[in-house]
Amino acid sequence: MKFNRILFGASALVLASPALAKDAPRVQPVQIDPSRPDWENPAVFARGKLPAHATGFPFESRAAALAGDQARSARFLSLDGTWKFALSPSSDATPAGFEQPGYDVASWADIKVPADWQAQGFDQARYNNITYPFPANRPLIPHATNPVGSYRRDVTLPAGWSGQDVILHIGAAGSAYDVWVNGNKVGYSEDSKLPSEFDVTRFVTPGHNTIAIQIHRWSDGSYLEDQDFWRASGIEREVYLMAAPKTRVNDIFVHAGLDAAYRDGALSADLSVSPSAKPVTARMTLLDGDRTLLVRAQAVAAGSTGRTVTLAAPVPGVKPWSAETPNLYTLLIELVGADGSVIQATPQRIGFRTVEMKNGLVSVNGKPIVIRGVNRHEHDPETFHVISEASMRRDIELMKRANINAVRTSHYPNDPRWYALADEYGLYVMDEADIESHAYMDYANNHQDERAKYQIGFDPAWKDAHVSRVANMVERDKNHPSIIFWSMGNEAGIGPNFAAAAKAAKTRDPGRLISYLGWGTWPGVSDHRPNDYADIYAPMYDSAEKLADYATNWNFKQPVIECEYAHMMGNSGGDLKEYWDVIYAHPDKLQGGFLWDWVDQSMYRYTKDGRRYWGDGSEYGPNPGGEIEFGDGLLQSDRTPNPALYEVRKVYAPIQFEGFDPVSGRVTLRNRHDFRDLSGFAFDWEVQEDGVAVAHGTLPSLTTAAHATDTVTIPLGGIARKPGSEYFVTVRAVAKPGAVPLVPTGYVVGWEQFALGERQMTAATPAGGPAVAVRQAADAITLSAADATLTIDRKTGLVRSYARAGTLLASGGAPHFWRAVTDNDIGIGTDRQLAVWKTMSETRTVRGVTRVDSPDGGAAVRIDYDLGDGAARFQSIYTMARDGAVTVTGALDPVRGDLPPPFRVGFAFALPTDITTAEWYGRGPHESYVDRKTSAPIGLWRGPIAAQNHDYIRPQETGNKVDVRWMELSGAGRGLRVAGDTPLMMNVLAFPYADLDRHTPGTWKSTDVVPHDQVTLLVDGAQWGVGGDTQWSDVGKPLPKYRVPLAPTHVTFRMAGFAGKGTTPDKAHEATATTGED
Template sequence: MRIFRLAAGAASVLAMASVVQAQDGPQVQPVQVDASRPDWENPAVFARNKLPASATGFPFETRRQALAGIEADSRRYLSLDGEWKFAFSPGANRLPDGFERPDYDVSAWKTIKVPADWQAQGYDQARYNNIAYPFPANRPLIPHETNPVGSYRRDITLPADWTGQDVVLQIGAAGSAYYVWVNGQKVGYSEDSKLPSAFDVTRFVKPGRNTVAIQVYRWSDGSYLEDQDFWRVSGIERSVYLMAVPRTRIADTFVHAGLDDANRDGRLSVDVAVTGAEAATARIVLLDGDRQVLTANQVMPKGQARRVTLSGQVPQVRPWTAETPELYTLVTELLDSRGAVVQSTARRIGFRTVAIKDGLVSINGRPITIRGVNRHEHDPETFHVISRDSMERDVRLMKRNNINAIRTSHYPNDPYLYELADRYGLYVMDEANIESHAYMDYANRAPRQRAKYQLGFDPAWREAHVSRVTNMVERDKNHPSVIFWSLGNEAGIGPNFEAAAAAAKTRDPGRLISYLGWGTWGGISDHRPNWYADIYAPMYDPAVKMDDYARNWNYKQPMIQCEYLHVMGNSGGNIKEYWDTIYAHPEKLQGGFVWDWVDQSMYRYTKDGRRYWGDGGEYGPNPGGDIEFGDGLLQSDRTPNPHLYELRKVYSPVQFDGFDPASGRVTVRNRHDFRDLSGFAMEWEVLENGVAVASGKLPPLSTAARRAETITLPLAGVARKAGAEYFVTIRVRTRDGAVPLVPGGTEIGFEQFALSTPSAAVAPTAAGNVAVTQSADAVTMRAAGASLEIDRSTGLIRRYTKDGQELTTGGAPHFWRAVTDNDLGVGSAGEMAPWKAMSETRRVRSVRVAGDAVIVTFDLGDGAATFEARYTMAGDGSVAVDGALTPVKEGLPPPFRVGLAFALPTDVTTVEWYGRGPHESYVDRKTSAPIGLWRGAIAAQNHDYIRPQETGNKVDVRWMELSGAGRGVRVEGDRPLMMNALAFPYADLDRKEPGTWKSTDIVPHGQVTLLVDSAQWGVGGDTQWSDFGLPLPEYRTRAEPTRVSFRLTPFAGNGTTPAKARPAQATEVE
């Protein structure tokens, strides 16, 4: 049997320093591991009898079949996906003894789907963990009695024509560890839950009926290397099949498809590894569509393992890039001594080079920009089992949202994803299945003892690290989309990673190495690149830290953040500031990968069948808490979260700046790295007070990649009225066929510029008589059929009516918001808590009349601050509202917001506004929301975040109208304000104890909420656990005198400009 062990000379008994996870910190104790320990507690044994890792491919019988690429059409393929007999054991000490034998009766066993995580099939508990291991950490030991095991059995019939061929069992991914038997005989063992295992089962199978058994252990010593921040589930997660292969066959190929020094002609060499004794001929054929452009072959005499390299040149090749994913088809064949094809494999290849050139990551000699995302494999019903449809949808969404790169966080993804990346154009940072986050954290707390704690320093774990990296390299080495090998994530540093980097470089010098190993670390000037990596890939460095790195010439590696912009919940502030910094330093900064692509919530259902987003607590106690997995650009069903719109805008490869209103000149920047702008159409539109009054198309441009040119918009003939506000918007759309998966006419970018900025002022009030009456409990103002009644005891509007119809009530001073995940994570929620109390409990100091105005003064927080609200009614029944916050107490924290909260009747159902839209926006996340006139249902204005929190805000609002049942009210500020209309009480969003609320709790009910603010704290989002998660200083509120002023105006009907407003629906992303 082939056993992968430590290097020769290693002691048979291994003494390892282990850390026991405990509340009082790490405890170190020696652990003896010897041959008496099971394989799944021995880091020196991670595979038995596995075939060597090889590139993805299938050995078809004919070229026609290979070109079609459908394994199921081959007589050499037998799928084992589907129903298996299954027995679940809650502990490794309670297993069905002898179940692998064909005579063992499994008729009473239940069935389970393969592939599937068994937690999705009703067995065991899914756990969501971040950092902490889901079992007592005492490497390499695993608690036997609480280590669940799944035993699988299936009977299959081998095709009769497989006689005379070898038979290989392929398991796409399972784990964390498993044994395989065929007909009761043990075949082998494997660890690494995210890479395939292949076993030669020729000597174990027999003609006709056969029994295949697999036993999967949920935890193993390999689990210490799989401490990722995701759902901890188990089972057989990718397809299982048998294949018949010729006795003499191609075992592996390594395609090297590069360019000559002039980046003009293609250079192709293919390393072909053949196993088997018979004489044979290896042949390659390169096709461009149906046209053969290259062929080469070589005869190999009889022997055993043989290797040959076939090569050739392709004049004037079309190079592959993510922007121009040009592919050729390479057919690799083996012919027998008679010249007959016995094996044929076809794969799409791309000609390209990857190198560090002039200090930058370069493809085909040109520097590139990474507009990337991190992608976990996640499905809201099946956990880690991902369909091809889901992968295709992900890639389509990425392409339509200007994303050009994926980091396969934090493990090799399903092979089909790489095919899609090759075909449609995405750069891939392929990441090994290595993360030992808890041990990294222990060491970071005691850095002088790093070598004691971190597995990267432990020689007993060296080969386990190296094998996970090199097996990934072997599987994915032929994909042009893969340009980086990542050694893992948050696993510390040490010689084991140096060895893994060296092994990857030795096998594949044509790609770059990425690895950090530190986690988030240090201050603004603390940068820690690894010498054995080609790039510096930190995580969550804020823009100011990136700027510091770029300016320090002691650091030579280009920076590409492996993770940045932690978009948990209502987040995603500062995206623009990140990219302003990146574009300011093209000599060092090359982009990064946002954390992360998709939420990891699960579908759960209420007793009455309503679906909601289930959190970790839905599956029992989880160290991951109630929000850890809600940090995606998309919800888990691929519905966009609002910050995706902001990312798409900032990631746009076509941008505009330097607009001159007088001449109409504007600079167009082509931020593509390879293609010109001939594949895009541009159009312009002028808005007058939010309404389009002029538009046109721009002449086609062919601006070269990474170049800019100035154009002139034809605005001279656009009439402009005095006092009106004008904006010009330029939009970029794809032409047919220009961008793979992106239909012609799709908007991929826009910019909006002010043409004029009128002085901000509320419209003059109408003349007329205003009557003011006072009673013991209220003050009432009346004019033109309108009535505003102020309650003396609460200081709030008891009712505001027009012709007897209720418009609004309330007007409470409001300084709190339903805390976001970032507010919780960085501690703002606790720090600002005094303002919550001041929003909920106020003392009315006085209610007094001054002419046509009623002035209400509130004392807040036992004298900590005061708020004065002045209501002045005009002759037309409209009311000017002037609010003033005055902090009194020294050292008050800043409030989350400064404004007033109103309640409107439930039959008010429509909102229209002139401001930023159509989606929600915040002071630090608004560039994707252009100024315009928008209209929509109030019930559609909140976003369904996993955990209810602040949502629905609109910034830079000039006015907002809320209407229904034939009447409405207009809110218009003396300057742009923030406004929010929600179809439920705002308090519904505020945080309750974990497990006591669900997203389904947020439904339209009660009165409509209207919030009018002059200031609100930004959403932030650089991180969610440090001060870097706070909004940037310019987006923070302050405990200082603050005013909010606006006018409430009643109207009849359904709005003053409904025919001109645009629907406030989600921006198209798919």
């Protein structure tokens, strides 16, 4: 649906794209003009709204409340479903009078609610990062290019609702909207990610009613919603009417902490009770499952004003809540009439826990915690921002299985169901206000002497808007035990508006901590900028080196929890282990962080023949977010893992193994949980010989306390070790039934692999048979032995053919110094810095092709290349032995010292397309790189060649395997074996490697990367890691130890043909691009 339908004013108009805010935002805000519409007045962000309150519903009975299904309540009427809809191209061309019941909307389109209208075929979705999707001239919005969606729905009120107040609930819509009932203006609201409620009692009538909502795509509120995500519009969360009793509890604030000894619970509930003509009783009941633990009640006298009633009680011996032990209780709040009848019953799921700063660290229930977190946008590949509960539950399931224990709701309050699931299954939450003014922040960061002029946080006209967004978030979410931080927003600068917002949050809820950065990123290793109104220092994208600098600088007292780190754009996730080595080395100051981020923001798109691919912003028109802003998730948008997820799972493991002694078999086990012992886990081990399991067993049950270590012994004495074989032992911690929510029994929570000493090499037996025959022609040299032939082209220096029994196995063998650039390579500029090596890979000059004598009856051919007019040289030598095997040696000699380093040093071969299966002994099953390999154990792996590449949103380098001892590529009854005396990097792909090269945005998708023409085999002695600390600065490059130096570099391996399926096809484990380590 590339067209943009306009349902009001024209039948099929294409919206004009507004000018993009690429230039400096307006420095001096315009004078606030009360005559302008509400959606251009920052002083107006709500009219007619009821005060924000905790999530809850006024059920009509105790039984209904405990069942907890508001959809089945007699007081609930869903307005989700089909509405009539018209989209106007501008804010000055809206349908006048459409809110009146008599206005005929029969010809209007139907639209689903909830839904972003761009997902329903209306208007153009946009993906923006930093740049506003309109000229930045706060608080003004261009009228001509501001689409407006008008919604209408008729509804019949249930007969039993008379005598009660009727409340209209809109879960989230934006960016700004007006509401009418039966033609009467009810109210106005901004903040696209929080609910609004309106008392419509005086506007509704028994029976038929008309509800109208008009949404402005852009408003002054959009200046505070400049997040790095899809800019989509509409009603994004549920809409309903509810009947509320005249006398009711409007709000509940539950305080469920622990006493000073962290043993017993301290429970209180502040109830905001409406005015009442008759006395009532407020009652709270605490239940553990079906068991009543306590009941407290208090009489509430009749009165003409509302009042706050507090019910409190100690709760001895509670089961505390933490992300590791998410123990929940049900608190039932009731209002009871004088006759004992229940007027209202509202349940709250609560957890007893205390959040505080203790000994300078973020502590839960008296113990410092470590945040193994991730940022999460609400994203669906079909519906943009409208997320189903099933999708939320799947996200949490995958997080728990990846050892993630915390989520930052980047960068806005999420659907309320998300927090309930986090409560239930155990995730710490940093709840973030819907505030980001990134463009103004960036511009001010570049003009720091005039910061107060640029950043909205300094503008008093916007103070109340900032405070309101934070305060309303706090009110809605305050009863969720999972939330331990309130975040004031993201990348919106600093200023007194944020100090006021933080004060408001802390005043209302002193039982949680405040987080906010506001600065963005700063390059200096020692440039640290904590805010005094935050409890923690939450920088973004500080390197491991910078974290260590902060941790060892005693001028800084706040603990560090990075709000964003390790930018997972495309093929990324390098040096994650190095990050956590530093974090674990400084437990007195460093407490973890939130990875960026959880899920790619790609969309389902389809080719003309129906094949699905990942659509990015280029599919939807101009994309000011850049070419590669969409794919920085640990998951693809359909929740298929990206390979970096496996690395996160490994590094985040709360059970780790270290200090292995290969002689005694002793290994130290470290419990990195913050609360639980290890009684919920079983432990086993396996020894493999050359990748094949030869022994296994279980270890004793352990009750190792949190943060403690134990030593276990693996019985290795009975394992005979063969000369020439290699041995590894893998030890694992697996979940027992119910040990970790949503994690199945037997699931591997943590593991490590250790070598059992050095490999005992044996002398190779010289090949027998006749000496290698050499045939020299004017255009080629051919070596022949046994049933193998190798032909080298004299002009190109490449292998014309390496064949066995007359059947082609491989050709090519081009020296290879370049890789298909990753998103990080592009964003950082490494592709441009190293571009000369692409040229030298493609335009090498052959200086000579020479036959070289070889001992033991072999023969060799040497090829000498000049690269870049003599800037470097490369020498290839192919040596055939009597058995037809070929040893390949490559040597790079950089002549000029001013060259940049190469991306890789190796060879590229082409294999026939009927070679379809790869088997290898090395790291697997998924792709690995020198700085992202800890999650890939050494083993024996086998899988389809066509399944070895990962379909990143933008095709790029993929499929590499490191520490490969040998690889066999087979099909049609024969194959090619490639092996090295030292571990190699290998990559086998079912298409030419050039298919992964960078193309013009929008012209080359994952569906264009399909098996064809050839199988590509890359054999490298060295290649850069993927990096990824950032994606826009040199900090994001791989660490120096993971780069290829500009120095003489060698690579050597052997090739040989074979008949059949390979060496051990029945013993290898399955391997594809998305196979984890289980």
